[in-house]
Amino acid sequence: MNPIVYAVLFVLLAPVFGGLLAGIDRIASARMQSRVGPPLLQPFYDLGKLLQKDARQVNPLVEPLLLGHVGFMAATGAMLVGGVDLIFVAFVFALAALFLVLAAGTVNSPYSFTGAERELVVLLAAEPFFILMLAAICKVTDASSYQGVLSSAVMVAPKLPGVLLAFTFVATIKLRKSPFDISTSHHAHQELVSGLTSDMSGRLLAYVEMAHWYESAILASFVILFFNWSVPLGLLAFAVIYAAEVLVDNSTSRAKWQLVLRSTWAVTLLLAGGNVLALFLLK
Amino acid sequence: MKRTIIPFGPQHPVLPEPLVLDLILEDERVVDAVPTIGYIHRGLEMMVERVEYTEMGFVAERICGICSFMHGMGYCVSLEAIMNVEVPERARWLRIIWAEISRVQSHLLWLGLGADAFGFENLFMHCWRMREEILDIFEKTTGGRIIHSVNRIGGVKRDVSDAELAAIVVKLEELGKAFEKTANVFGKDPSIRHRLSGVGVLSADDARAVDAVGPMARASGVVMDTRLSGTYGYDQVDFEPVTETAGDCLARVVVRMREVQQSIGLVRQAVEKMPKGEGMPLENKPRGNPVGETYTRLEQPRGEVLYYVKANGTKNLERFRARTPTFANIPAMIKLVRGCDLADVPNIILTIDPCISCTER
Amino acid sequence: MDREAFLARVGEYHKEGRRLALINVTTLVPAAAPAHGAKPEAAATEASVGETAAPDQFEITWVFENDKDATLEKIREQVGPADIIPSISEFFGAAFLYENEIHELFGLNVEGINLDLQGQLYKTATKVPFSHAAVKARLEALAAKTAAAAEAKATTEAKA
Amino acid sequence: MANPLRLPMVPRALRNLVSRPATRRYPYEIRPRFEGARGTIEFDVETCNYCMLCMRRCPAAAITVVREDRIWSIEHLTCIGCNVCVEVCNKNSLSMAKESKPVHTHAEVGPQGQRPGHEEWHGPDPAIAAAAKAAAAAT
Numbered sequence: 001m002n003p004i005v006y007a008v009l010f011v012l013l014a015p016v017f018g019g020l021l022a023g024i025d026r027i028a029s030a031r032m033q034s035r036v037g038p039p040l041l042q043p044f045y046d047l048g049k050l051l052q053k054d055a056r057q058v059n060p061l062v063e064p065l066l067l068g069h070v071g072f073m074a075a076t077g078a079m080l081v082g083g084v085d086l087i088f089v090a091f092v093f094a095l096a097a098l099f100l101v102l103a104a105g106t107v108n109s110p111y112s113f114t115g116a117e118r119e120l121v122v123l124l125a126a127e128p129f130f131i132l133m134l135a136a137i138c139k140v141t142d143a144s145s146y147q148g149v150l151s152s153a154v155m156v157a158p159k160l161p162g163v164l165l166a167f168t169f170v171a172t173i174k175l176r177k178s179p180f181d182i183s184t185s186h187h188a189h190q191e192l193v194s195g196l197t198s199d200m201s202g203r204l205l206a207y208v209e210m211a212h213w214y215e216s217a218i219l220a221s222f223v224i225l226f227f228n229w230s231v232p233l234g235l236l237a238f239a240v241i242y243a244a245e246v247l248v249d250n251s252t253s254r255a256k257w258q259l260v261l262r263s264t265w266a267v268t269l270l271l272a273g274g275n276v277l278a279l280f281l282l283k
Numbered sequence: 284m285k286r287t288i289i290p291f292g293p294q295h296p297v298l299p300e301p302l303v304l305d306l307i308l309e310d311e312r313v314v315d316a317v318p319t320i321g322y323i324h325r326g327l328e329m330m331v332e333r334v335e336y337t338e339m340g341f342v343a344e345r346i347c348g349i350c351s352f353m354h355g356m357g358y359c360v361s362l363e364a365i366m367n368v369e370v371p372e373r374a375r376w377l378r379i380i381w382a383e384i385s386r387v388q389s390h391l392l393w394l395g396l397g398a399d400a401f402g403f404e405n406l407f408m409h410c411w412r413m414r415e416e417i418l419d420i421f422e423k424t425t426g427g428r429i430i431h432s433v434n435r436i437g438g439v440k441r442d443v444s445d446a447e448l449a450a451i452v453v454k455l456e457e458l459g460k461a462f463e464k465t466a467n468v469f470g471k472d473p474s475i476r477h478r479l480s481g482v483g484v485l486s487a488d489d490a491r492a493v494d495a496v497g498p499m500a501r502a503s504g505v506v507m508d509t510r511l512s513g514t515y516g517y518d519q520v521d522f523e524p525v526t527e528t529a530g531d532c533l534a535r536v537v538v539r540m541r542e543v544q545q546s547i548g549l550v551r552q553a554v555e556k557m558p559k560g561e562g563m564p565l566e567n568k569p570r571g572n573p574v575g576e577t578y579t580r581l582e583q584p585r586g587e588v589l590y591y592v593k594a595n596g597t598k599n600l601e602r603f604r605a606r607t608p609t610f611a612n613i614p615a616m617i618k619l620v621r622g623c624d625l626a627d628v629p630n631i632i633l634t635i636d637p638c639i640s641c642t643e644r
Numbered sequence: 645m646d647r648e649a650f651l652a653r654v655g656e657y658h659k660e661g662r663r664l665a666l667i668n669v670t671t672l673v674p675a676a677a678p679a680h681g682a683k684p685e686a687a688a689t690e691a692s693v694g695e696t697a698a699p700d701q702f703e704i705t706w707v708f709e710n711d712k713d714a715t716l717e718k719i720r721e722q723v724g725p726a727d728i729i730p731s732i733s734e735f736f737g738a739a740f741l742y743e744n745e746i747h748e749l750f751g752l753n754v755e756g757i758n759l760d761l762q763g764q765l766y767k768t769a770t771k772v773p774f775s776h777a778a779v780k781a782r783l784e785a786l787a788a789k790t791a792a793a794a795e796a797k798a799t800t801e802a803k804a
Numbered sequence: 805m806a807n808p809l810r811l812p813m814v815p816r817a818l819r820n821l822v823s824r825p826a827t828r829r830y831p832y833e834i835r836p837r838f839e840g841a842r843g844t845i846e847f848d849v850e851t852c853n854y855c856m857l858c859m860r861r862c863p864a865a866a867i868t869v870v871r872e873d874r875i876w877s878i879e880h881l882t883c884i885g886c887n888v889c890v891e892v893c894n895k896n897s898l899s900m901a902k903e904s905k906p907v908h909t910h911a912e913v914g915p916q917g918q919r920p921g922h923e924e925w926h927g928p929d930p931a932i933a934a935a936a937k938a939a940a941a942a943t
Contacts, residue, residue, distance in 0.1 A: 032817040033408040034826040110289040114311075114625065178402050179474050251813035252474040254402030256626045259477060317761070324768050332782055338863035341886045405813060412826050419838070426842040426900075432886040440891070441840075468812045494663045494738035505711070512714035578666075578707065578716055589707070591668050602670040614738040643766075800872045 003147065007082035010217070011074050017220070018213020019043045025246055032250040043213075047206050055202030058107045062200065065103035066207040072096035073214040080221055083145040086134040093218065094127045100208065104196035115195030121257050122180070125264035126173045129272060130222075133163050136276050137225050146221070150228045157226045157237075162275025164226050168241050169267045171219055176212070177245045179255040180264075285310065291628065293322045300639035304617075304632070308625060316620040318613060320643055327644045331600040336362060336573060339603060340434055346605055347641040348429050349392060350583045352385040354605070355434035360515060361579040361592040362436045362569070371564040374438040375516040376557035380448070381424070381431065382581075383546040383553070387455070388417040389584035390539045390546075391462075393636045394469070397536060400629040401478040409465055413458055420451055438566030445561075448554045459547045466540045479533040483619040483631040486530055495615040497586020497608050499635050502538045503530035509582040520552045532627075535634040542584075572596050583608055585636045607641035645721045647730050654706070657717060658735040662708040665716065667742035669750045670703045672722070673779045700725065700776050702750060706732070723752065725776065731756040741765070751775045836902075842885045843904040845878055849925040852876055852897040858889035877924030880905060 022043040030037025039045075057063060073096045080089045101123065104116035138144050140159045141152035149156070157164055173180045197208055223241060224234030255263075287308040293301035301322035307315040330342050343358035344351045356378055363370060370378075395410030418428040424443045425431035433440045443451075469475060485495065490503040500507050501524060508524035510517040525541040527534035573594035581588050586608030593602040612635040619631045706719040723729060729746070731754050733739040743754040744765045751772040770778060828835060837843065854876065859869045866882035867889060869875070890898045905921075928936070 028821065029404075031821045031825060033405045034412065034820040034823070035408065036825045036827050036829055110287050110308075114287070114289070178404075181402070247814060247817055248811070250405040250817045251811045252403065252472070253398070253406075253478050255474065255477060256624065317764075319761070319764050320766060322767060324766050326768075326773065329773060329782075332779070333786060334863055335861075338861060338886075338888065341863040341884060341888070345884070403813075405817060409816075422841050423838045426840050426887070427885070430884070430886075432842070440887075464816070468816075471810070471812050473810065491661070491663065492737050494665075494736060507711040509714070580665075580709070580714070580716075587665075589666050591666065591705070591707075593670060602668070604666070604668050606666045606668075610741060611738060613741055618737075797871075 003081070003083040007078035010077045010081045010221075014074070014077055014217035015210055015213045018216040019047070021216050021242065022213065025242070028243070028246050029250055032247070043209075047209055050206035050209065051203050053202035055200075055204045057204070058109070058199050061106045062103050062204060065099050065106065066200070066204055066211075069096060069099035069103060070207045070211040070214070072099060073211040073218070077214055077218045077221065080218060081146050083147050085144050086138055086146070086149070087131065087144075090127075090131045090134045093130060094123065096211070097123055097127075100196065100211070104199070107199040109199050111198040112196055115198060118257055119196050121261055122173050125261045126170050129166060129170045129264070129268040132268065132272050132276070133167060133222070134225075136160055136163055136272070136279075139276075140279070141228065146225070149225050150231075152228060155227070155229050159279065160226065160275055162271040162278075166267050166271040166275075167222065167226075168244065169271075170264060171241060172245055172248065173260070173264065174215060174219055175242070175245050177249040179248070179252040180260050181254060286314075289625070291316075291632075300637060302632075302637060302639045304620065304628075306620070306625070306628060311625045313620055313623055313625060313628060316617050318617060320639055322643075323640060324643045328603055328605070331603045333599070335598040336594065336600050337436065337598075339600060340436065341432060343603070343605070344430055344432065344434075346607065346644055347638055349389045349638060350385065350585065350588075350641070351429060352381050352425075352431050352434070353581055353583045353588065355431065356382060356515075357579050357581045357588060357590045357605070358592075358603075359434045359436050360581070361577050361590050362573060362594075364577040364579065365573045365575045365592060365594055366436070366569045366571075368437040368567050368569045370438050371567060373442070373558055373563045374565045376553050377439050377443060377565075378434070379516050379520070379553045380443075380451075380550050380557075381421075381433070383549045384417060384420060384451075384455070386546045386584045387458075387543050388414055388421070389636075390543045391417065393539060393584075393633075394465075394536065397630070397633050398469075400633045401475065403472075403475065406465065406468060413462060413465070416454065416458060420454065423447070424451070435566055436569050438564075440566070442561075442563070442565055445559050448557075452551050452554050455547045455550055459544055462540075462543055466543075469536055469540060476533065478627075478630060479536060479634075480531060482532045482627045483623060483634065484529070484531045485615060485619055487528075489618065490530070490615065493614040493618055494611055495586075496611045497583070497636075498525075498535055498538045498542065499586060499612050499615055501526045502534040504528040507587070509580045509587045512580070515581070519556060520549055522549055532630050532634045539636075572598055573600070576602075585609060585638060585641075586612060605641075605644055607638065607644070609635070609638045609642045612637070613642070645723060645727070645729075650719065650721070651730055651732070653719060654732045654735050657708045660710070662710050662717065664706070664732070664736035664738055664742075665709040666705070666707040667739065667746065668705045668707065669746055669752065669774070670705075671750065671774045671776060671779050672701045672703055673776060673783065702752060704729065704746075704752075725751060727752070729754045731758070733758040748772070749774050839902070841902050842887055843901045844880060845883055845885075845889065846899045846901050847876055847878070847923075847925055848897045848899070849876065849927055850897075851895045852925075852927060853895055854927065855894065857892050857894065858898060861888050861892050863888065874927035874929065875924055876927065877922065879922055881921035 020040070023038075023040040026042060027037040027040065055063070072092060076089060076093045076096050079092060080086070097119075101116050101119045104112045104119065107113070137149060137156055137160070140156055141149045141154050143149045143152050197205060200208060220235065220238045223238040224231055227234035227237050289306040289308055291304040291306050293303050301320075303319040303322070305317040305319070306313050327342055327346060331339060334342055340355050340358045344355040346354045391410050391414040395407040395414070398404075398406035398410060421431060422428045424447065425433045425441060485499070485503045487504040490500045490505050495503070495505070496507065504526055506524055506526055510522070511524060522545060525538050525545055527538050574596040576591070576593040579590040579592070588608055589606040591602065591604040591606075592600060595601040616632060616635045616637070620628055623631055701722045701724055704721050704723060708717045709715070710717075729752055731739065731743055733743060733756070740757050740759040743757045744761045746752050747754055748763055748766050749768070749772065751774075772778060854869055854871045854874060856869045856871060859867045863886060864882050864884045866879045866884070868877045885900070887900055890900050
């Protein structure tokens, strides 16, 4: 099939995937807290409600920047499955995240601004890992595109177990799960009052939510890269990783940003870096 | 260095109470905090001009929704002292039982809020789930979950049957066992230690210098517990005040967790020692109007509360003043917030167990 | 009030290791009209009541407590609205809250608070709600209301 | 430093995942209140003698009694449910219901401009009541 079709399918279906995932997440979290929890489709109802509401624009720049955020997130996914060079995808992924920081940073409110600063710290912690991960995958499979990796004769996961473990760790940041939800939080009870989204309302917040759904789908696609021989196996692995994240989310408190930065870099260096180094040495 | 001013409150989700702290930040470090209260000043003290002393107890109860029983009790105890009314023995024991149950309730509520402040939603739900069972006990015995309205000047309005009391003790002991597991999470979880251990340290000398009260002072190693003076029937139960020495946020959590178990033990003791039987006198009605003044001190869940009541022989009191524990702990809170990280501010503020509604009366 | 003697006494309490429990102010207003007929009772726990008829005075009580034997020590002064009250915040760190409160709710002037909140502590609808004028106005309004009700009752009874 | 991988909450979270939730689906499933719980004040217009004691003792000034017109009214939203009026009533005309009335969400205004939560009863005219009593005694 034409890669363009994959790209279009991603743009259309990723929000459905992300929304359903969020719905399952909310039910599972509620059950872990021995609550009944919302209906499965609650994230979609919430999004609909957000889109209906008035958006209070603190700065006219926020909306274009957030559109850039959601647009580049969708573009990252589309480029990923559309067969663009993986390293390039990693940079667009970082760029998409940067748009959110910019949007929050243009608002002259202390909560939003401090949230934006924390998000930058988080980007600093997470992005080096994603670049390292995609580079390692390209190296192992001798391919540079998504389709190339999928059709490669080498299965990635057995070669890069350390990187996969490190991915599980870093995904906590990207999925905005406790203990690493330091710049934003789904439950606003923290010192930053929902951090960088604190001054976004109505459809602006809906954009952030949409972008997060795309982000979840991109992370799922990354896991599929590790299990490149079988897409269902990759999705299953993502489900396992996500379940672990939800469990950790419900079993820890929030960490401070110093710990997040230190621990993420330690994990990136030790697990992922060590894994890549071992591959080179054992060759 | 860049200075930021973060307006913490009055509608801040971390504290469900309208306190404003203007936090002056240098990077992520708080260099100063300026408090403002008064968003919900209700003038309850002013209401003595209008409400007669017989009904003022209900107003006093509404000073706070968490320690409402103790506020009602404190008011009634003050008036009993002024009017020389002897409280029947069973009523006095019932007051102790309710007071200690409400301490358990308050600490569980606070532990939940504390967990929420450092982002541990699951623990929050568990604490509040346990608290719900205590609210059920209150609804069964007093008729109200939050506002109990059982205290009257000279006694209590409702009796609790001996069978019911025995059932309450069994229920509380079960709860105590279940609470052990939650306490284990608070004490052992590494992510909680990361957030609380060594954060907001108040030394014993500082605690004395800023006149901290209650668990705040006890966590710093200051032995102060108004119950020790043995008034209002506390001389007939055995207990040791809970103290910790570390003085940090974790110590304040631990003090409250140990006090939950202590209070459950006190309820058991009270039920064992109180006179048994149906139809015992519960209330000695006062006669006439009060003249005189008195100071009453009670150990509330949050610390020592002090009431000053002055009556001048009319049906309306001349002055009713409540110095709530939060009011006494605000200086300590401001002291601790200076110099901490922004991320630690919610934990520090919450570990004093702030109740701004109390403070503003 | 004797400023030097007062501060010396507070300093002594501070040295003894007492804590500040309360600074309380009572607005001494002669009751406008007893609402339901006052009947003074004999039993009084402390003797200071009865001499409260001094017009337009405030009664300030500083209460210090001791952790060890749970006793309360009090200093009581009567001041007028124009008097300047010395701050004790240099001895007791927690005094600043009470002193700001005294200033904002009672309109008294406290000198030398270590953290003066400049009238920002409370945001009350009535400024200085416990000043003599405010308390008197409220009591008189209440008395007028009671009198009106009694009159209405009397007229209906007369009709019947 | 505690072991960073030993999370004591994990087993409990997993156990909760497979056990029944502790919460109720509130509007669909309502827990009945306990016996003796304080809810809404109920008034019996037949027995009241309009002595106004409840009005005088009400700390929230929620009750208004107009003796000459035989009107007894209560503002349910002002009522604090302290039970004092029930205790002081000599005629046992007042009682405390176990359940609370649902909270008013709309600012409905009654026919006489009453606030939401206002409820009032008009007792029989004393002359008519006396006549009815005499008639009942006669039969």
